[in-house]
Amino acid sequence: MKTLLAAYSGVKKGSGSRFLSALQGLPSAPWLSRSKLVKQLQAISVLQFILTFLAMGIAATVLLLYLLCTDCWVISAVYIAWLIFDWNTPKQGGRRSAWVRNWTVWTYFRDYFPVRLIKTHNLPPNRNYIFGYHPHGIFCFGAFCNFSTEATGFSKKFPGIKPSLATLAGNFRLPLLRDYLMSGGICPVNRNSIDYLLSCNGTGNAVVIVVGGAAESLDCAPGMNSVTLRNRKGFVKLALQKGADLVPVYSFGENEAYKQVIFDEGSRWRWVQRKLQKLLGFAPCIFHGCGFFSTESWGFVPYGKPINTVVGEPITVPKLEDPTPDVVEMYHTMYVNSLTTLFNKYKTRFGLKESDVLLIH
Template sequence: MGTNLSLLRGGRKTTFVRRWRVWEHFRDFFPVKLMKTAELNPNKNYILGCHPHGILSVGAFTCFSTDSCGFNEVFPGLRCHLAVLAGLFRIPLFREYLMCAGLYPVSKPSLAHLLSKSGKGNAVVIVIGGAAESLASSPGVNTVVMKQRKGFVRVALEFGADLVPVYSFGENELFKQVIFSDGSLGRKLQDLFKKIMGFAPCLFVGERLAFLPYKTPVTTVVGSPISVPKRVTPTEEEVDHYHRLYMEALAKLFHEHKVSCGIAESHKLQII
């Protein structure tokens, strides 16, 4: 019971872990940059949907689970909480790091705790596409999996948290992935692992003995908030409405910033 409660409240969060000097070196390797396009009111709560997942979610990890990109200075008064797959908390030792860094499992109890029992000024970050999106990650690809991902919108309505789209430009350029075709043995094994653990093992290569990611800039752009009313029991029509608004805002964010972030004007965002 004690462990579950600790997970629910962000483990054993320590500022020291989030401010490790190693995260500054990690940030500078690519480099990773956090970019603001609009103010976020610290008297409100937010759900930030981060896209795309990529192989390792470097943009989301660096900007929202460490202090190396200066989130607190960019968005004063907000407390940032990165929510990750619950399956990651089953990995020995890594689980201890997650808890010390104050990460949360993506679960209804955790999100409810953050959005209803922790006051205002909470920015909960969720990588919406998850394991399914990681399997589509490849250089030159800008695909997000979210047409059927509506749970985060329902939670936003239940707690009156505004929605904010976030796009990490360059995330899919960090590794070259071996893409298995549907129905192949490789894809079946990936799907089986995903079903058991909640995330999929990807076969990928980088540079320098195929171990390190490519040194490609990653710019994580935080979009404008979408005002969401509080509905204790939201209807399907309300969920669909705000889900549609979110997808439109994400596409707008992508197209407004793609060229300045190194993506060709001709590239489109594919939402599946």
């Protein structure tokens, strides 16, 4: 019992090494082996990430409303006052925390798949960047781990560059969740927020945009190598207006995390998904992973497949206040070609066949 308490204490204090040392003192039992416990800790770290994004904001809202009806109403009143005062912070660079980005839990998250970050070129810190992240997957595990935590060593590999992963603006209207997201350097994917980062925050900023968005998540499944990009040109126009270099990023293995039921285009169920996507801002996917204790059973835990995120060569972009459609089209074509080249160069290294091609939708 003392050993278990020591292990728990190690996790609370953020000391992964202390926790693993405590595990060595556990009795040897086939169901309580050190390797299995570590694997389950990794699964828990991934589950907490999923449940946080899905439930924290709603749970915090319900709790605040409940407290307003109790003798503890002052807690809700103070937080609501703070929320009003702090409302525009997500659109003004946010409030990132190096402490949160370096939590030990993110190393367990990284090692579950595992997630790796591959650097191909230097990024000078005297420029700003827009990273186009592909593909979306179900939960963007690679994007979160690489750009919203330091588990894969982003700051060491790209010194002087501050990544800001852009996500749904609606998340920043939910109490507590907004603060949690900002602590990791996550920002709303809207014009005001991105304008601030690329125009009013100096240089060395990298805004990470999952270009395919919710629409792309409807087509992600193991073995699928497709991206929604053909008509996504807004991020290119924004890069031109701000003079921010475009950087293609491809995560091999992102689509392997879950198995999904993919409905044919034109079918009734795909029509329902599209309508709900426009209404809710995200795509309601029907998917499954594996169970917590067994990979043979169905569950909510993603499959532990490697996710290798390759950051490609930056495309130098001039600053044009009002780029013409032809100029936007030219740089969009350059970006598509660069992403395709990146995919073809690294696909066999990360388990794909030479004959596999990247489909651009």
